[in-house]
Amino acid sequence: MKSNPRLLSVFIFLFLISSCSTTPTKMYVSDVENYSSINESVNVNVIGGKQGRLDASSYQAALVDALVESGLVESIGNSSLDLNVQILSLNEPMFGGDFTVTIRSLWILKSNDCKEALRKQITSEYTAKLSDNLLGVARLNMASEGAVRQNIKDGLKYISTEGAKWKQQKCS
Numbered sequence: 001m002k003s004n005p006r007l008l009s010v011f012i013f014l015f016l017i018s019s020c021s022t023t024p025t026k027m028y029v030s031d032v033e034n035y036s037s038i039n040e041s042v043n044v045n046v047i048g049g050k051q052g053r054l055d056a057s058s059y060q061a062a063l064v065d066a067l068v069e070s071g072l073v074e075s076i077g078n079s080s081l082d083l084n085v086q087i088l089s090l091n092e093p094m095f096g097g098d099f100t101v102t103i104r105s106l107w108i109l110k111s112n113d114c115k116e117a118l119r120k121q122i123t124s125e126y127t128a129k130l131s132d133n134l135l136g137v138a139r140l141n142m143a144s145e146g147a148v149r150q151n152i153k154d155g156l157k158y159i160s161t162e163g164a165k166w167k168q169q170k171c172s
Helices: 005-018 056-070 136-170
Strands: 043-047 081-091 099-111 118-128
Touching: 043 056, 056 081, 056 136, 081 136, 099 136, 118 136
Parallel strands: 043 081
Antiparallel strands: 081 099, 099 118
């Protein structure tokens, strides 16, 4: 049987292209903790444009899912409470064996009832090892998605521990 080099090239090209971007479902936080609830619905907005392999809409979809699954908020939307996350940076390596991706975001929780907003800059990272996947593009995606998952976990933990105190102290 004679192989067709052109067909093989097309197959390899399509394989590489298919693993070039992150997908929101792989950024979803699967091991969501039950956080202390702030007992309100919340509006969620993520900004930051395109950062490397990450776009704000994918981050927002994963964040909304994690907020609902965690029990941190009652519902999403139609609220006087706003959670705004600004993606400040996403540092991805160009090449290497193990890929460590670092994401830096600014989390701001504000309410129409409060003079001050709860805010914190959160930096998270994730490393995908060479043993996780030999294909560099796939490893970079794994690292990017893992960094986003960790960033969302860190943000939810912060909102859970500080949100109730903030509402009680600053919004009374």
